[in-house]
Amino acid sequence: MDAWILTLVTFFPIVGVIVLLFLPKERETAMRWTALLTAVITFVLSLIMLAGFESSDPDLQMVVRLTWFSIGDLHIEYFLGVDGLSILLVLLTTFLMVLALLSTWTAIVDRVREFMIFFLLLEVGLVGVFLGMDLFLFYVFWEFTLVPMYFLIGVWGGERRMYAAIKFFLYTMAGSILMLLAIIWLGLDGGTFSIPDLIKAQAIPANLQFWLFLAFAAAFAIKVPMWPFHSWLPDAHVEAPTAASVILAGVLLKMGTYGFLRFNLGIFPQASVRLAPWIALFAVIGILYGAAVAYAQKDVKKLVAYASISHLGFVMLGLFALNLQGLQGGILQMINHGLSTGALFLIVGMLYERRRTREMDAFGGLWKVMPIYAGLTLIVTLSSMGLPGLNGFVGEFTILLGSFGSIAIGSEGFAILAAVGVILAAVYMLYMFQKLFLGPLDNEKNKRLPDLNRRELLTLVPIVILIFWIGLYPRPFFGLTEASVEKVVQLVSSAAMAMR
Amino acid sequence: MSPSDLLPALPFIIVSVWAILLLLFDLFISNKGITAILAAAGVAAALVAVIARLGSYQVAFNGMIVADSFSDYLQIVILATALLGIAVAYDYLRRMNMERGEYYTLMLFTVSGMLLMSLAGDLILVFLAIELLSLPLYVLSGFARPEKSSEEAAMKYFILGAFSSAFLVYGIALIFGSTGTTNMAGVAQSIAGDQADPTLMIIAVPMLLVGLGFKVAAVPFHMWTPDVYEGAPSAAVAFMSVGAKVAGFAALLRIFVAALPELAPAWGPVVIAVSAATMIWGNVAAIAQSNIKRMLAYSSIAHAGYILMALAAASDPTVADKAVSAALFYLFAYLFSNLGAWAVVLAMERSKGGGLRIEDYAGLGRRRPALALAMAIFMLSLIGVPPTAGFIGKFLVFGVTIEAGLIGLAIVGVVTTLISAYYYLRVVVMMYMRTGEPESRSEGWLNRTVGLTALATFLLGVLPGPILILAGSSGFITP
Numbered sequence: 001m002d003a004w005i006l007t008l009v010t011f012f013p014i015v016g017v018i019v020l021l022f023l024p025k026e027r028e029t030a031m032r033w034t035a036l037l038t039a040v041i042t043f044v045l046s047l048i049m050l051a052g053f054e055s056s057d058p059d060l061q062m063v064v065r066l067t068w069f070s071i072g073d074l075h076i077e078y079f080l081g082v083d084g085l086s087i088l089l090v091l092l093t094t095f096l097m098v099l100a101l102l103s104t105w106t107a108i109v110d111r112v113r114e115f116m117i118f119f120l121l122l123e124v125g126l127v128g129v130f131l132g133m134d135l136f137l138f139y140v141f142w143e144f145t146l147v148p149m150y151f152l153i154g155v156w157g158g159e160r161r162m163y164a165a166i167k168f169f170l171y172t173m174a175g176s177i178l179m180l181l182a183i184i185w186l187g188l189d190g191g192t193f194s195i196p197d198l199i200k201a202q203a204i205p206a207n208l209q210f211w212l213f214l215a216f217a218a219a220f221a222i223k224v225p226m227w228p229f230h231s232w233l234p235d236a237h238v239e240a241p242t243a244a245s246v247i248l249a250g251v252l253l254k255m256g257t258y259g260f261l262r263f264n265l266g267i268f269p270q271a272s273v274r275l276a277p278w279i280a281l282f283a284v285i286g287i288l289y290g291a292a293v294a295y296a297q298k299d300v301k302k303l304v305a306y307a308s309i310s311h312l313g314f315v316m317l318g319l320f321a322l323n324l325q326g327l328q329g330g331i332l333q334m335i336n337h338g339l340s341t342g343a344l345f346l347i348v349g350m351l352y353e354r355r356r357t358r359e360m361d362a363f364g365g366l367w368k369v370m371p372i373y374a375g376l377t378l379i380v381t382l383s384s385m386g387l388p389g390l391n392g393f394v395g396e397f398t399i400l401l402g403s404f405g406s407i408a409i410g411s412e413g414f415a416i417l418a419a420v421g422v423i424l425a426a427v428y429m430l431y432m433f434q435k436l437f438l439g440p441l442d443n444e445k446n447k448r449l450p451d452l453n454r455r456e457l458l459t460l461v462p463i464v465i466l467i468f469w470i471g472l473y474p475r476p477f478f479g480l481t482e483a484s485v486e487k488v489v490q491l492v493s494s495a496a497m498a499m500r
Numbered sequence: 501m502s503p504s505d506l507l508p509a510l511p512f513i514i515v516s517v518w519a520i521l522l523l524l525f526d527l528f529i530s531n532k533g534i535t536a537i538l539a540a541a542g543v544a545a546a547l548v549a550v551i552a553r554l555g556s557y558q559v560a561f562n563g564m565i566v567a568d569s570f571s572d573y574l575q576i577v578i579l580a581t582a583l584l585g586i587a588v589a590y591d592y593l594r595r596m597n598m599e600r601g602e603y604y605t606l607m608l609f610t611v612s613g614m615l616l617m618s619l620a621g622d623l624i625l626v627f628l629a630i631e632l633l634s635l636p637l638y639v640l641s642g643f644a645r646p647e648k649s650s651e652e653a654a655m656k657y658f659i660l661g662a663f664s665s666a667f668l669v670y671g672i673a674l675i676f677g678s679t680g681t682t683n684m685a686g687v688a689q690s691i692a693g694d695q696a697d698p699t700l701m702i703i704a705v706p707m708l709l710v711g712l713g714f715k716v717a718a719v720p721f722h723m724w725t726p727d728v729y730e731g732a733p734s735a736a737v738a739f740m741s742v743g744a745k746v747a748g749f750a751a752l753l754r755i756f757v758a759a760l761p762e763l764a765p766a767w768g769p770v771v772i773a774v775s776a777a778t779m780i781w782g783n784v785a786a787i788a789q790s791n792i793k794r795m796l797a798y799s800s801i802a803h804a805g806y807i808l809m810a811l812a813a814a815s816d817p818t819v820a821d822k823a824v825s826a827a828l829f830y831l832f833a834y835l836f837s838n839l840g841a842w843a844v845v846l847a848m849e850r851s852k853g854g855g856l857r858i859e860d861y862a863g864l865g866r867r868r869p870a871l872a873l874a875m876a877i878f879m880l881s882l883i884g885v886p887p888t889a890g891f892i893g894k895f896l897v898f899g900v901t902i903e904a905g906l907i908g909l910a911i912v913g914v915v916t917t918l919i920s921a922y923y924y925l926r927v928v929v930m931m932y933m934r935t936g937e938p939e940s941r942s943e944g945w946l947n948r949t950v951g952l953t954a955l956a957t958f959l960l961g962v963l964p965g966p967i968l969i970l971a972g973s974s975g976f977i978t979p
Contacts, residue, residue: 067963071896072972135805136895140886145523147885150925154933155865181907184899338603377917381759464735 002052002062006080009045013038013120020117028112032105034077035116035378039097042123046094053087058483060133068137072097074192078381080094085483086130089254092338093126095329100243100484102459103346107353108156115156117392119243124406126251130258135183135193142219145178145252149244151383157239164239171232173500175222182215186267191445199491206270206499216263223256226316227286230309237305242349249308250342254334257315262370263329265319265488269495272322276408277378279320284417286313291424295431300351300358303432304344307384310421312339315419318399321409322492326402327485328478333395334476336470340384340392342422343463347377350456351436360432365441370451374437376460381433383467385426391470408496445446453478505560507569510553511546511575512615518542519608526601533590539604540586543611547579559621563683565620573828573974574618578743581835582611585739586947590844591943592735592879596851598644606643610636614747623672623682623759626751630668630715633747634661637740641732649853653731660724661714668711672706684759687750691762705729705767708755709774715748720780726789729797734849738842739795741800742835749807749831753824757814758977768815772909775812779916786923792845792858795923796838796952799882803834804918809913810873810897822903826896827967832967833889833960837881838955844875844906847941847950855939861927862936871940871947872931874954879924881957885918889960892968 016038023030025169053061060081068078082090101119108115125148126140146169154165158392190201204212222229233253237245264270290310297303316335318330350373352358378388386392400422404415442448452460470477503677522542526535550572552780558567585607595601613633620626633728638661642654676682679690680702690696714721728739756767782802789795810827814820848855865872881890894917901910960967 008755069963069968071899071968114869140891142889143886147880151932154929162929165933166922170918170921171924174918177917180895181898181902181914183901184895188899188903337915475941 001254003064004061005045005049005052006131007084008048009042009094010080010131011124012042012045013123015229016120017117020113023113025113031112031116031254032101035120036098036101038120038339039094039101039123043094043098043125046091049082050087050091053082053480055084055480056483058487059083060227063133066346069132071450074187074191074193074229076080076136077134079137079194080131081133081196084481085331085488086258087480088335089130089251089258090127091131092254092335093123093251096246097123098339099342099346099462100246102462103246103349104241104243105455107349112153115152118151122148122247125407126247126255127321129255133195133411135187135198137193137197139176139180139183141171142255145171145255149248149252152244153236153240156241156244160235160241161239161414164235167232168236172222175219175229178215179219183435185212187364192432195262195266201494204268204271206274207244209268210274213268213275216268218257219263220256220259223259223311224253224280224312224316225256227289227309227313230286230290232393233309234305237308238299239303242352243347245345245349246342247305248266250338250435253308254338255318257330257334260316261319261327261488265322269492270499271493272320273496273499275321275409276322276406277410278316278436280403280409280414283313283316283320284414284421286310286316287421288424291428292420295424295428298361299358300348300432300436300485301345303360303428304341304348307344307379308337308341309430310425311341311384313421314396315401317403317414321399321402322489322496323402323406323408324485324489325398325407327488328481329395329398329402331481331485332470332474332477333399336391336395339353339466339470340380343380343382343460346459346463347373347380348453350496355445360435362431362443363436363438363444363446364439366449367437367451368441369447372451372457376452376464377437378433379464379467381429383471386422389471391467391474394471394474408492436475502669505565506956507552508558508560509619510549511579512612512619514546515608515615516612518545519605519612522608523602523605524901526605528576529601532593532599532601535601535604536586537591539608540583542608543582543586543749547576547613550575550579563685564622564828565623566912567619568826568864568976568977570754570824571618571750571979573970574746575603575615576833577746577831577835578611578614578618581739581742581746581839582607584839584843584953585735585743587949588738588839588846588947589667589735591941592846592849592943592946595700595941595943596644596733598733601844603640603643604641606636610634610640610740610743611764614743614750617747618750620751620754621684623675623684623687626755627665627669627672628745630665630711630751633744634665634715637736640736640740643727643736644733649731650733656724659730662713662749664711664721667707668716670710671704671707671711673717674700674707678704684755687759688761691760701763705760706770709767709770712755716752716807717801718746718774718808719781719801722750722778722782722801722804725801726794726797728807729800730791730793733959734793734846735844738846741796741842742839745800745804745807746831748834748925751828752811752853753814753827756975757820757824759835759888761817761820764815764817764875765972766912768812771812772906775805776909776912778802778808779854779912783916783919783923787919789923790858791856792848792861792927793856795858796841796845799920799924800838802916803838803882805916806830806894806897806913807834809909812906812909813900816904819900820902821893821975823900823975824977825971826893826900828971829896829968830893831973832959833881833893836953836956836960837878837888837890840874840950841878841882843946843949843953844871844878845872847943847946848938850939858927858930859936860938861930862934862937862938864930864936864940865932865974866935867938868940869943871950874950875931876928877954877957881961883921883924887958888899889957889964891961892964
């Protein structure tokens, strides 16, 4: 079982795709159930993976390693493995997929079969990105995720969907093809595409590390997205259907931060140390910029999109603090952001389904008509702000702790500015909450809005449980990542020593 | 000449003899479908002959013909192209009222020229082959007569083609003058032994590049491509956009890598420049096209640029073998993605040039889900998105370019790839994201070709192993 569980987690959704292909056209409910069931089984499979995971082991586990094909004497491998850096992200993906599919039940009525197929294919790509341990294989999954997401935005999106879809595709591809060149260079130079082998070898001279770091960073920074490469994100988010937004914000953006963590820190530690202050600078600009622009939005979805840019700035700041707290906090914050922002997009989607608008001015006083909805939204909003006792606080606090004491970043100023970002987050999140739920219920159209139904409750409650769990008892989550993170920290600090 | 000389050239002999016989038989066949089947049978027989001799190395006719794994590989590609070319032509010709038996015999003649090209070990034979493959192609371009655009295409193609042939033959003559031989192995020896006159070579080599650059549609010798592709019958274009390119590259690779390796420092930079210019201009000009045939024409120019990248990398003797293998794999990937895309164009085309605008594809995703899915796969493969054949092809080509140290050229390659994503995706946008009532044909052989090429494009992207091994062992060109 150990040897095949990762393959199963990655490719099980294909089973669902095949079933979907053969379902008769008019059986749309059956299609929804097939997709949901597939996602649930994939989630269960990922839990089995978790059960077999040994958290004290810093190395890759449950490894599958076969030769896929060879180019001359260069072997491309089918190489999957999971460690503390990726396990939480895999779980996040399989978990959010289930909820995102639940949210499509009444929202997607057009071309249901195609939607479900693209959604399941997206899951294959995303899980593959986190588990692929051969650079070539990783790149195949990485680029492949573009295709289903492109269709999800372009076919089922809002009014400017075509523009948003093409922009998303071209923008993210621009970064990733530079990474492709760097990948080829690494493979030719090291004679292998195996990521752990390349990390172990540490054979790249410092001046070359700098350029290769930048080539990889081009792909990842666009994906995260880091300021100033963020302009595709608001377009893509606003136009994408709810379920795609949830996955886009919840998981797809994490591909970028994960990439920095796995590749830039691992393969180019010297360049990472050298560039850490710059990354921190861009991260802090992103935190403040995202927060400021979020406050200025009238469309709730856009507000959440810009808030994402701000939150991911925190993740980047934590990662490039290059110490244990920073990295641990960064990883946990990826999960937190996936949960809170995923939930926020679900919440916005529920509102949009009822009223066909997302303008905040159209709402107000919703607390009176939809108390359950309002209550859950409040929890998610507070989590996103970083209220103590909820998950966001744990992540942001750890990141600030890490960046405050970081030698690599070199200045406490970044942490102080980031702390200002936390305050700004409270401002725009509460502003949003106030606009939607408080004040007088003066719009006639809002007076008869139904509260959440059972299916909608089922999509939000699991996230809320996790929000409390991580907020009150984060130990198990830190425990999963600790050993692997320590290994990365050691690697980076020995590189820093070598540079002195 | 001894009887054993015939064996290495057997595929070529089968196709050319069969073409002559079919020309006669056709007079007595009233159902032209039978002519098509007979033509396909001849091609299939040649394919069997190639596969039967796979892996052996033979020289025949005093070095005129060289049958090695390189020529085997290319002959497989050419014959596969021919089979698919016949399959897409069958219904199309009938529908467009130009079903005449000569179409298939002309195709067989041009195929025999292409086969000869891949076998040629002598520059004279290269010239013979290029004429043998070109003349029927000129006629095929004008096959839709009395359609004005088709006649114009044929005329343009013929005049410019004849012009470029003159360059080629002049270059060959100068090489003969310089080295005293036209045999490629002899030329290589002569240059290696410092017996060649360098001044003549400096004029001769660019002339070869002009003549063959025209065939593969490299910038700045590409001008004919959009007009010919637009005017000629689409079925003929589907076939020749792959076939002529494969043959052109067969000659380019063999001449430059096997006969002129010693001059690589001289031709390397020129090929780099031509490759970069071809990628840039092909992709940029494709953006502006609204007619799908013209767009695919510029796309085919762009792809010539990517294959030329491999030739540029081959100027580094340490990576020459790998570079040739990369080009060979790329041609295979290009065969399926490009011919598949053209097959979809054929399915959408109506008489009098209708259905050829990219807007005409609006709504195809709903009307013909399978056809649209196939077209999406072809477009993604032409961009080079995994997991498709096009991605592996580009990966290999970029790989050898980097290995040869041509980082600048590789960057031009990826940037133009990004540009290409824009216009290829526009077709996908039309099919899936716009609404419309597209008219399309559903014809047996056309559907089968689309299905087969789409499947091959995908499979070659997921399991490229066997073809990679074949291409890898075919990279060692022997003069």
